[in-house]
Each structure stands twice: as structure tokens, then as C-alpha cells.
Amino acid sequence: MSPLVSLLKNFTGFPVLVLLILTMAPRPALPSDPAQASSAGPGPLAVEEVAAGVFVHTGLHQDTARENHGDIANIGFVVGTGGVAVIDTGGSYHLGQRLYDAVRRVTELPVLYVINTHVHPDHIFGNAAFAGDGPEYMGHVKLPRQMAARGDFYLGRLKELIGEAGAEGTKIVPPTRTVAIGEPLEIDLGGRTLTLTAHAVAHTNNDLTVLDSKTGILWAGDLVFMERIPSLDGSILGWKKVLERMHGMKITKVIPGHGPASASWPAAQDAQSRYFDVLIEGIRPIVQRGGTIPAAVATVGKSEADQWVLFDDYNPGNVTNVFVELEWE
Amino acid sequence: MLSGWRQALITGEAAFKAAAVVLLTAFMAFSTVPSSAWAEETRRDDVSPGFNHDAWNDIRGMLYEDQVIKDGKGVISLTAPYRAEDAAIVPITIAAAKPQTKGEFIESITLVIDQNPSPVAAVFHLTPDSGLATIDTRIRINAFTDIRAIAKMNDGRLFMATEFIKAAGGCSTPGLSEMDEAIARAGKMKMKFLASDMEGAGGQAQLLIRHPNFSGLQMDQISGDFIPAHYVDSIEVTRGGAKILGVEGDISLSEDPSIRFYFGDDTSGDISAVVTDTHGKTFSKSWPVSKLAKN
Numbered sequence: 244m245s246p247l248v249s250l251l252k253n254f255t256g257f258p259v260l261v262l263l264i265l266t267m268a269p270r271p272a273l274p275s276d277p278a279q280a281s282s283a284g285p286g287p288l289a290v291e292e293v294a295a296g297v298f299v300h301t302g303l304h305q306d307t308a309r310e311n312h313g314d315i316a317n318i319g320f321v322v323g324t325g326g327v328a329v330i331d332t333g334g335s336y337h338l339g340q341r342l343y344d345a346v347r348r349v350t351e352l353p354v355l356y357v358i359n360t361h362v363h364p365d366h367i368f369g370n371a372a373f374a375g376d377g378p379e380y381m382g383h384v385k386l387p388r389q390m391a392a393r394g395d396f397y398l399g400r401l402k403e404l405i406g407e408a409g410a411e412g413t414k415i416v417p418p419t420r421t422v423a424i425g426e427p428l429e430i431d432l433g434g435r436t437l438t439l440t441a442h443a444v445a446h447t448n449n450d451l452t453v454l455d456s457k458t459g460i461l462w463a464g465d466l467v468f469m470e471r472i473p474s475l476d477g478s479i480l481g482w483k484k485v486l487e488r489m490h491g492m493k494i495t496k497v498i499p500g501h502g503p504a505s506a507s508w509p510a511a512q513d514a515q516s517r518y519f520d521v522l523i524e525g526i527r528p529i530v531q532r533g534g535t536i537p538a539a540v541a542t543v544g545k546s547e548a549d550q551w552v553l554f555d556d557y558n559p560g561n562v563t564n565v566f567v568e569l570e571w572e
Numbered sequence: 573m574l575s576g577w578r579q580a581l582i583t584g585e586a587a588f589k590a591a592a593v594v595l596l597t598a599f600m601a602f603s604t605v606p607s608s609a610w611a612e613e614t615r616r617d618d619v620s621p622g623f624n625h626d627a628w629n630d631i632r633g634m635l636y637e638d639q640v641i642k643d644g645k646g647v648i649s650l651t652a653p654y655r656a657e658d659a660a661i662v663p664i665t666i667a668a669a670k671p672q673t674k675g676e677f678i679e680s681i682t683l684v685i686d687q688n689p690s691p692v693a694a695v696f697h698l699t700p701d702s703g704l705a706t707i708d709t710r711i712r713i714n715a716f717t718d719i720r721a722i723a724k725m726n727d728g729r730l731f732m733a734t735e736f737i738k739a740a741g742g743c744s745t746p747g748l749s750e751m752d753e754a755i756a757r758a759g760k761m762k763m764k765f766l767a768s769d770m771e772g773a774g775g776q777a778q779l780l781i782r783h784p785n786f787s788g789l790q791m792d793q794i795s796g797d798f799i800p801a802h803y804v805d806s807i808e809v810t811r812g813g814a815k816i817l818g819v820e821g822d823i824s825l826s827e828d829p830s831i832r833f834y835f836g837d838d839t840s841g842d843i844s845a846v847v848t849d850t851h852g853k854t855f856s857k858s859w860p861v862s863k864l865a866k867n
Contacts (some may be wrong), residue, residue: 392790396741533766533778535708535832536663537653559657567661567828570780571762 287344288314288333293498293505294458296322296435298349300342301504302333304471304552307365307404312338316365316465316500320346321455323432326355329378330453330462331500332369335405336412339369354378356430358439359418360464360500361447362389363476364397370416381430382418383441383449390417422451442466445482446475452489459495460505467512469502472551475564479519486512518547522565530569539566623716627686635682635692636730641722644733648678648705648723652735659713659742661826666721666733668705671772672698678705680724687717688824689743689789697818701811701836703774708832711824712742712787743787743823754784754827755802759855761845766832774837775861779809779845780830787823804829806848811861812841835861 290298299319307313313334320329320342327346332339346354354376359367361383367390370380394415401410422428422441429436435457442450446465453462465473466485475482494508502511525543529535540559548554624630632641644650651665666681677700683693698705705723713719716739722732760782768776781804788801807819807829817833835843844858 400741533764535665536661536710537651540653540657563658563661563663570830571782571828 286341287348288318288338288341290319290345290349291504294455294460294496297455297458297460297498298322298345299498299504300333300345302365302501304501306553306556307334307401309405309409312405312409313365313368313401314338316363317498317502317504318342318366318369319462319498320349320354321432321435321437321453322350322352323435324352325431325433326352328356328358328430328432328437328453329354329373330358331360331366331464332357332372334365334368335401335410336369336371336414337409339372340412342369343372355432356381356437357416358382358437358451358453358462359386360452360462361450362386362393363447363465364401366464366500367415368397368401368413371412371414374416379420380416380418381420381422381428381439381451383451384421384423385441385449386421386451387417389447389449390415442485443481444477445485446473447477450477450485454492454494459493461489461492461494461497461508463489463497463499463511465500467497467499467502467506468515469499469506469511470552471501472547472554472557473515473518473561474557475561478568479523479565480568483516483519486516514550518544518550521547522561523569526562526565527569527572530566530572536563536566539563624687627691628684628718628720631684631686631691635684636722639730641730641732644721644723644731647725647731648681648721648733650719650721650733650735652719652737654736654738656713656737656739656742659739662711662713662737662739662742663708664711664719664735665708666696666706668723671704671770671774672700672702674700677702677726678723679726681705681707682720682722682724683709683711684720684722685711685713685717685824686719687715688712689714689787690822690824693719693822693824695820697815697820699815701814701838702816703834703836704770704776706769706773706776706832706834707817708778708830710826710830712826713737713739713824714743714789715740743789758783758849759847759853761847761855761857763843763845763857763859768834773834775839776832776834777843778830778832779807780828781807781847781855782828783847783849785821785823785825785827785829789823802850804847804849806846807831808846809833809835809843811835811843812838816843 288300290300293299299317302314302316303311305311305315307315315334318331318333320327333342354373355378357370357373357378358381401413422439424441424443427438427440429438435455438454440452450464450466490509496505497508497511498505499511521544526539529539540562543562544558646669649667656662668678678698681696684691685693693711696707718734718736720732720734722730724730762780764778766776766778783804785803786799786801790799801823803823804821809817816835839861842858842860846856848854
């Protein structure tokens, strides 16, 4: 059932409200034209083949809301001769279903793996939509603990943000197999292997990247943000270290967690690294001279304001988190 | 992408307001309901689900019975961000209007967060030796809430300052730290000397304590059970043996508690901190004031 229909059902007693909501709702895209497919409409998600057999759907630079069904992160899939690996599943069951439809438009092969790059809701809430193919769910060794700890909170928040109807079917699906730090894992899709690498604390404490052997393209998850301001839920110093290590990797291109469908490496992380340095160099002296969090929030990072989408929504939180991290240096 | 989810109610609330305005405008065209009644309804619905409008009356009755509480203007003020950037780390400042003297001083400050599961976040005990009854700390906010600082003077009079904060989930969202690591490193302390903000108030310092301050509302990732509450419940700070600051802490103080306080103008002797948590562990450390002052 489409969300529009369920809204009608809920509001049939109030014709005026129905009219208003109808005029506010985005128009459903034509299912026959994937390029036109909007996140809230039915039908397969629009995907772009960024390298042979590598398909990416580009998320919107917005926060999760009714209109976008949690379509705010880059998600997609890789097709081998034996099957498919899905990498991140979007911010709702509804979105996961539409990604599944996009897979089916490309191939009839089964989804063998569903890989989550980290615990954040915009990357994991479509997981359940792939259960029918019986895939192995893969993630960082610390992902199950974080999913268990935050799952209910995230689900409750999703319902507040997109409504009960919009969140219908969404649940936490934890990994059935995990990847330990320092022990990369290879999975075979037929004709290509994917290398899953678990990283130390960076964007979160459960970041995982996926390297495709055939094309040399790296799914970076939220270790790389472009256009949309990065958000910090781990350690800024740790994140810098992980990026430095990734500098040396043999990568043709990266697929950032937020930003364009793909980008050249290591140029893709230039803006992000510059922002991190602005935060660290701005906050460290404030911490050293005994300044306060509000003083840092009021001043640090302003030179970056025009460089990022959603800057004002996330920079204050980033400053707060960096501040308490640098206090213990 | 997380901070958006920590502050998600803010976005949700903005969307709600926008929708409410549209609906209200439409409704007014068809009805004679006075707009003020609608505005009031919207404002009351504006807070998070489960908002207890009578919370303060209940808390007030329990803490102060029928004692008179006066407006804090000229005695005590409270500064907090209207919109918290991270509900688990909300910086607040309780500021006294004038220095402590032997004749007139603030004896205690009770910090109340109306909508938190355990509303009394902390009680700060002060003396004439404290210099200035100005305290700065970081708290967890579980839902949109009023927060209050109630100062009790040495003659028993009560004064209150109030602020409203928009944030949610600060008590129940687990920190990133692994439980075992967080417990293992608990008890490490730092003392920083800070510049004074007021003439005649003496020196100011910041005490930082490594402690997970488990709220009892965070889920244990392995067992699926709630992690038992385990938090700093007592901090005693002395300078040259004289009592400067006592803190009764609760689950609403942030992980790795930070307390900024004044310690008077005597720069001889040591500042000592003794910290106890709810598991009965005690951590203590001393710093020479003269050395701190040079930093």
C-alpha cells in the first residue's frame, strides 16, 4: 500500500485535511522511467552504473522526513556472475524494497550478501526488504552490539520522523557474519571478489569499507562525505588516521556515503580533511586556555559554512564532540 | 549521520510547526474557533510525547513542600542552549550574581531537569571559601524540558532560575565507548586552572573525571538488558583542607563529568578532589594551587 493511500484512509473523516495533504505530497514518479523515480514514489530506485556491474543510488542532502522515506545516503549493489551484494539499504523498509526492485531490474540473480557500512539508520533500515533471498548479512564486528543498543531508539525516532505508515515493515536486521579489525574478509560473487575491511574508531566505531577486485572501486560508507557536512559519532583523530591509511590503498574511485555516486581518490576526501583540520585547529587552543563548549560552538568552523550542505544543522554538534575528545589529549 | 538523530525531534518539531500552521490557516477559514485557543493547543502539543505538564509541581512538593521560592533575578542565573546540539552533552552554567561572603552566601544549588527520569540532576554544596557560587557542567536531556537551578542561601531563603531546552534521548542513547573499556579507565582525573570571570571571586578551575556515568537507561549491547546504573554520586573538593565544593551527582550528569567551579583567592596549599561512584569505588587526586595557577 502506498503511503498516500494510507494517509487517505487515516483522514477520511476530514476532507479538508485530505485535500491539503494531497496537495503537499510529492507526485509519484512514473515507474517506467527510472531517471524520474523520486524517493517517495513507487517503483525501483534510480541507480547509476558507476563501474562495470557497480550500481549506486544517490541519496538526497536532507534529513530523514516523510517526503524522502530516509532516502538520504548513497546505497547500491554489485553484480557478479553468481549473485549480488547489496551495500547499504536506505533509511526505511520502503526504500529497501525499492532498492530490491532496482536490483531485479538489472538481474534475476539472487542477493547473496547484504553489507552494512555502519550502524546509522539511513544505511541499515532497508535490510529486511532483502530477507526473501536469504542473504548473508555482513557488518563490522562491533555492529551487532551497536544495533542492539541503538535499534529501539532509532526505530522510535523513525516513526516520529516519517510516521507509522512510512516506517511500516522497518526493523533491525543484525549481521549474520561479522568482520574483525585487522582481518579483512573476501566474498566471492562470481567473476569478482569483494574485500570487506573493518576499521578502528572513525566516523563510528563500526565502519566497514568494501573494495571491488574487478573495478578497483571502493565503497567508503560514511568514511567519506562530499557536499553534505560530515557528522561525527566516533573520533575525529581516529577518522584522520583511517583516512591516512586509505590514502595508500590502490583505489580507482570511491563511492562516498553522502555526495556524488562516485569520485576520484584521494581528491574525494580533500574537503572533508580540510574541515577536520579547521575543527581541530580551532578547538584545541580553546580547550588549552580553558574555554567552554558554547564559546567553541559560537566561533569554530565558520569559514566552512559555505562549503557544505546542512552546515548549521551539524557543525555545532561536531564542535561539541571534538571538544570533549580533545579535552583528554 | 547521527547527530541528526540525536536532535531529530528538533527537525520533527519544525516540520510539525509548519504543518500546524498550514492546517491552522485552513481550519480558521472554516471555523470560528478563536486562534488563541489553537495557538495554546499547538504550543502544548509542541513538546515531546509524554511531556508531563505537572512535573514541576510534583518535584517542588517533594523537595520544598510549601516553602517560598523567589525569582532568582539578582541572585542566580542559568544559561543553557535553547536547542541542544548533542542531548548527551548539554553544557549549562549556573552563575551567582555576587561573590560568597561569610555574612551572605549560597549554601547549595539544586539542579532540576523536570522531564528527566530522575529529575534532580545534582546538588552542589558551597561555602564562603568557595569564592563564587558559579558552576558549569554538562548534562543529559531526555526530552524537551524546563531545567531549574534553585539556590538556597545561608539564611534559608530560596531563589530559582529556569530555562527551557529542546533536546531528546540524552539519557538512553548509549555512548560510543565499549562498556568494559569505559569502566577500566574510570577514575582518571584532570584539573585545569582557568581565568576568573569576576572581580573578588578568586580562582576558577575545571575538574574532569573519566567515568561512563551509566544512566541505567542504556541497553547492554550483548545481553539486551539495561546496563545497571553506575555513576559518580559524590565529589568533594577541598583547598588547603577547607571545603570548597561538594557535589551529589545523579544519572543526568554526562559521561566523563566536567565541573567548573571557583575556589577562592588563597593560592597556598593543594586542591584535592575525592570522587566516589555508586559501586563504592573512590578516586582521589591533589594538585598544588600555585602550580595550577602558573599553567
